[in-house]
Amino acid sequence: MTLKDRLQRLRGAGPGPDGQGSAPSSPTDRPSLAERIRRVSVGQARAGGAGEPGADRLAEAVGAVEIAPGVLCLERRIPARQRHGQVSxxxxxGAMWEASIDPGWVSPPSRLEPELERGRSVPAAAAPVCLDTxxxxxxxxxxxxxFMTGLLRAQADGWTLRQYxxxxxxxxxxxxEAIAAELSGAGLLVSYNGLSFDIPLLTTRFRLCGQADPLPTLPHLDLLKPVRRAYGRVWPDCRLASVxxxxxxxxxxxxxxxxxxxxAWLAWLRTGETTPLAGVLRHNRWDLLSLATLIPRLGEVFDDPGAFDADIRAVAAYHHAQGxxxxxxxxxxxxxxxxxSAGLLDLxxxxxxxxxxxxxxxxxxxLAAEGDADACTALAKYHEHRTHDLDRALALAAALPSGPLKDRRCARLSEKIRARDESTQGWFS
Incomplete structure (x- = not known):
């Protein structure tokens, strides 16, 4: 049975014991995943933990160690020479990262620690930690x-990956507690859509457990923001896999x-199935490696968007907004x-x-020759205020699409022309 079949069977939509496809339960009859997880938890508690599959077997299967009862940690060293796709x-x-990371991408901490409140700042590129849940x-x-948090920490000679x-x-x-300890020395938190998903979720879990939440004290670089800026109008989507x-x-x-x-996690909790969780760990590792390699590449994109088929106008508008x-x-x-035409008008x-x-x-x-209304408006203003050719300005205004703006502009120009003509006649009368 393939991994996909096992997961489908777990959800109740795959082949049954006889090999025949079983009809999925109706939404009203089938409990939610959260409810099924809760039932597994209750069953384990009633059995005094006897229903829990052996964590040592899972640790051996995925190459992790148990750092506390019920908590595994898988650690890997990622050498600097390793390639991720076409990028090393x-x-x-630190200097390269600081040059690659635009300050406008980084969200400041929402809660400052006392030493920061006294005016001490955290360098944007100091001790970055990539996070994915x-x-x-x-x-x-x-x-x-x-149920899984991966953290990729920068080192002088490479990277250290820890997955909890x-x-x-x-x-x-x-x-x-293990995650909080891992984040204690971070100078910058890096994620992909973390500000909308990972961080609020972890914050909720810290609060429910009554523990101090380290996340609001960290500056955060959510890479989805610059990716959407550069490619939101170019690509069909900005999913990490597409990037x-x-x-x-x-x-x-x-x-x-x-x-x-x-x-995959429910399969482990219910039956002790380890293979799906190994796939989740690999997926999480790839996410984190993509974050680390994406930062320098995005710096190149914002430096030369045309070389990477990015939205030149959007990137230029961002630089303009940043002064x-x-x-x-x-x-x-x-x-x-x-x-x-919009980009040319910006230029x-x-x-x-x-x-x-x-x-x-x-x-x-x-652009006006091509019928662009904004260009016609700009030309009308130019001739009204710079060359004072009111007749040309009125002709351009008359070519604008019907609406209140056209009516007001034409009425004002017509009044100016009438006043000019009356003044000229009075001069020669």
Whole structure:
């Protein structure tokens, strides 16, 4: 029986003992995954733990060690020379990371420790730790467990990967203590969609266990944010698997999808099945390696978006918003052949702010000839206020789409022309 068949059978939709497909239960009859996990926990508690499969067998199967009853830790050293797709993992270089990470990507700590409140800052690239969780469901809330937490820590000569696995529900306090200790020296937390999912979920688990939560004291780099900025209008989706293939040249083979992780954990809790959890550990490891290699590559994307088929206009707009107008102007000008009308209008706007009216005018006239309403509006303003050619400005305004803005602009220009003509007649009368 394949891994997929075992997981389907666990969910009640796979082949039965006789090899025939069994009909799935109706939603009202079939308990939720959270309820099934709770029942397993209750059954183990009533049996005094006798119903729990041997953690030593699981530890041996996945190469982990038991650091506390019900908590396994799998540790690996990732050498700097190891490649992830077409990109080398590389050693941690603080200067390189600091140059790659834009300060605007990093979310500041939501709760500062006393020494930080006194004005001491944490360098953005100091002691980065990549974090990724595997959970009992995707809904979040108090009924969702983060049963696996992977942490990839930068070292001078490579990386250290530690994956913490909860094998028994009553061991969660020890499991969370191990995670908190791992995060104690972190200077920067790196995740993918962690601000929306992983961090709130772990925070909930810390609170339910009555433990101090270290997460709000850490600056956080959620890589989904810059990826969406650069590719949200270019790619059909910004899933991590898509990013890996397009930017890192890494394609997963025989991967257990994250959506299968809940069933894999339940298979362990119910029957002691170890194979699915080994697949979850591998999936989690690949996620973390992608985070470490993605940061330098994203720095290159934001430095030269055209070389990586990114959204030049969106990246330039980001640099402009961060106060780097010169950088935004250089990106738009060098990539003007790849810009749409909105990007060309941005470039014309920057030309205008620099006082380069000739270049701005050339862009507006080109777009206006193609029927672009925004370019016609810009030209109408130009002739009204710069050349004072009111007749030309009115002709351009009249070509705008019908609406209140057109009506107001045409009415104002018509009044100016009437006043001009009356003044001219009075002069010669």
């Amino acid at each position: 993992i590389g050693p941690f270089d 595997e959970t009992s469901g995707l809904a979040g809330g108090t009924g969702t467990w983060a 696995l909860l094998t028994r529900l009553d061991a969660e306090p020890a499991y969370l 890996e293939q397009r930017l890192l040249g890494f394609k997963r083979k025989d991967d257990l999808p994250g959506s299968e992780a809940p069933a 780097r107008s010169d950088r935004a102007f250089d990106l738009l000008r060098s990539g003007c052949r790849h810009l749409d 014309a706007r920057l030309h205008r702010r620099r006082g380069d009216w000739e270049q701005a005018l050339a862009i507006w006239e080109q």
